Amino acid sequence: MSPSAVTAAIYCRISKDRAGGGLGVARQEQDCREIAASLGWDISRVYVDNDISAYSGKPRPSYRELLEAMRAGHVQAVIAWHTDRLHRSPLELEEYIDISEKGGITTQTVKAGELDLSTPSGRAVARTLGAWARYESEHKSERGKRKQLQLATAGKFTGGPIPYGWEMVGKVPVIVEGDAVEIRKAVNSIIAGASIGSIVRDLNARGVLTRRGQVWTSTSVRNLVMRPTNAGLSSYHGEILGASVFPPIVSEDQWRTASAIVKDPSRRSAFDSKVKHLLAGMLRCGTCGGAMKTSSRMQGTSSRTTSHYYKCITRGDGHSFQTAAPVEDLVSKVTVAHLENQQSQGKMSFPDDEAKLAKLRTEALTLRGRLDESANSFADGIITAKQLETITTRVREQLDKTTASMSALGHGSPLPPPNVANIRDWWAAVGIERQRAIIDSIMAIYVDPIRKSAPRTFDPERIRIEWKTA
Numbered sequence: 001m002s003p004s005a006v007t008a009a010i011y012c013r014i015s016k017d018r019a020g021g022g023l024g025v026a027r028q029e030q031d032c033r034e035i036a037a038s039l040g041w042d043i044s045r046v047y048v049d050n051d052i053s054a055y056s057g058k059p060r061p062s063y064r065e066l067l068e069a070m071r072a073g074h075v076q077a078v079i080a081w082h083t084d085r086l087h088r089s090p091l092e093l094e095e096y097i098d099i100s101e102k103g104g105i106t107t108q109t110v111k112a113g114e115l116d117l118s119t120p121s122g123r124a125v126a127r128t129l130g131a132w133a134r135y136e137s138e139h140k141s142e143r144g145k146r147k148q149l150q151l152a153t154a155g156k157f158t159g160g161p162i163p164y165g166w167e168m169v170g171k172v173p174v175i176v177e178g179d180a181v182e183i184r185k186a187v188n189s190i191i192a193g194a195s196i197g198s199i200v201r202d203l204n205a206r207g208v209l210t211r212r213g214q215v216w217t218s219t220s221v222r223n224l225v226m227r228p229t230n231a232g233l234s235s236y237h238g239e240i241l242g243a244s245v246f247p248p249i250v251s252e253d254q255w256r257t258a259s260a261i262v263k264d265p266s267r268r269s270a271f272d273s274k275v276k277h278l279l280a281g282m283l284r285c286g287t288c289g290g291a292m293k294t295s296s297r298m299q300g301t302s303s304r305t306t307s308h309y310y311k312c313i314t315r316g317d318g319h320s321f322q323t324a325a326p327v328e329d330l331v332s333k334v335t336v337a338h339l340e341n342q343q344s345q346g347k348m349s350f351p352d353d354e355a356k357l358a359k360l361r362t363e364a365l366t367l368r369g370r371l372d373e374s375a376n377s378f379a380d381g382i383i384t385a386k387q388l389e390t391i392t393t394r395v396r397e398q399l400d401k402t403t404a405s406m407s408a409l410g411h412g413s414p415l416p417p418p419n420v421a422n423i424r425d426w427w428a429a430v431g432i433e434r435q436r437a438i439i440d441s442i443m444a445i446y447v448d449p450i451r452k453s454a455p456r457t458f459d460p461e462r463i464r465i466e467w468k469t470a
C-alpha cells in the first residue's frame with residue numbers, strides 16, 4: 001500500500017430476489033475493484049453478506065463490521081455495486097449518512113457513481129432515490145414484474161445445467177480453470193484457422209469430456225465456441241442482453257471473431273471440402289494467364305508415393321506444368337520473408353483497425369449500459385413498459401450495427417497479429433487456410449513454362465511473383 005492512497009473498503013451483498021440481484025458477488029467485487037484501481041485507492045478489506053431475504057431485516061454481520069470500521073476511522077472510502085447493496089431502509093440510510101458525515105467518508109458505487117453525502121442536497125437525493133423506494137415499488141406488482149424483468153434484465157442465471165467452463169460455489173458461478181483453458185484453446189484455434197473437426201479430434205484424443213461426460217461432436221464444439229457466455233455476455237433467443245453473471249473466459253473480440261468465422265457459410269464449406277494444396281487456384285500460367293489446376297499421380301509402378309502437380313487448364317505445348325512441392329516451398333519462404341520484413345519495418349501493425357476496434361468496443365459497452373439502465377428504470381417504475389420497449393428497440397438497432405462492424409474488423413485481415421514473436425513458427429502452426437488467405441492477399445503468382453532444353457531440376461526463375469499493393 002502506498003502511504004498517501006485512500007484506504008477503501010468494498011461491500012458486496014448477495015441477494016436473489018431483486019432486479020439484477022442475481023449478480024454474483026465475484027462480479028460485484030471485480031467491478032468495485034476496477035473503480036478502486038481507476039481512482040488509485042487501496043482496498044483494506046472486502047465485506048460480504050449473504051442476504052437472500054432482503055425484506056426480513058435479517059442482521060448483516062459484515063455490514064455492521066463495515067460500519068464499525070468506518071466509525072473507527074479505518075476506512076476513508078466505501079465502494080459498493082449499488083446503493084441498494086448498502087442500505088435496505090430509510091433508517092439504515094440515515095445511520096450510514098451520519099457515520100459518513102462524521103468520518104468524512106466518501107462512497108462510490110458502480111451503478112450510481114459517487115454518493116455525495118456531504119451536502120444537504122446530496123443527502124436529499126440519496127434519501128429520495130434510496131433503496132427502500134425500489135423495494136416498495138417492486139412489492140406492489142411483484143409477480144407480474146418479476147416475469148418481465150427476467151426478460152428485460154440481463155445477466156441472470158435462470159437455472160438449468162451449469163455451462164461447461166464454470167461451477168457454482170454457493171450461488172456464485174466461478175470459472176473452472178481447466179475447462180477455461182480448453183475453451184480458450186478452441187476459440188484461439190478457430191481464429192488461427194483450425195477447423196471444428198480438428199478441435200473435436202484433439203479434445204477426444206486427450207480424453208476431455210463434455211459437461212455431461214460425453215465425447216465431443218462438431219455440434220457441441222461449434223456451440224461451445226459460439227456461446228456469448230464465453231465473453232461474459234448473457235443472451236436471450238440469440239440476442240445479447242448485457243453482462244452475464246458468468247465471469248468471462250475470453251475477450252469479447254475473441255468471441256465475436258471466432259463466432260463470425262464459425263457462422264460464415266463459405267468458411268463452413270471450406271471445412272467440408274478442405275483444401276489440400278497450398279496454392280490451389282492461385283497459380284497462373286505464364287503463357288496464357290489461365291488458372292492452373294491441381295492433379296496427382298502415382299509415381300512409378302512399384303512406389304506408393306503420390307506426386308502433386310499444378311498444370312494450366314489449357315492443354316498443349318507452351319503452357320505451364322509444375323510439380324507442387326518446390327513451388328509451395330518457395331512461395332512459403334517468400335511469404336514468411338515478406339512478413340518478417342514488414343514486421344521489422346513496423347508496417348504490419350494495424351493502428352487504424354485497433355483504434356476503430358477500441359472505439360467500437362467502448363460504444364458497445366455504452367449501449368449495453370443503456371439497456372441495463374433502462375431495465376432498471378422500468379423496475380423502479382420511472383419508465384413504462386412501452387417506453388422500455390421503445391428504448392430497447394432503438395438501442396439494440398445501434399448495438400447490432402456496432403457489433404457487425406466489430407466482427408468485420410475482427411477478421412478483416414488475415415495477416416499475423418502485430419504481437420507475433422516469431423513469424424516463421426506462427427506460419428508453420430497457423431494452418432493451410434490462413435496461409436492461403438495471406439498469400440492471396442499479398443501476391444499474384446505466374447508460372448512460366450519449362451523450356452524444351454532446360455534441365456529437369458526446379459528453376460525458381462520460372463516463378464514470377466507480383467506483389468499486390470495494399
Ligand SMILES: [Zn+2]
Nearest residue numbers: 285288312319
Ligand atoms: Zn496456359
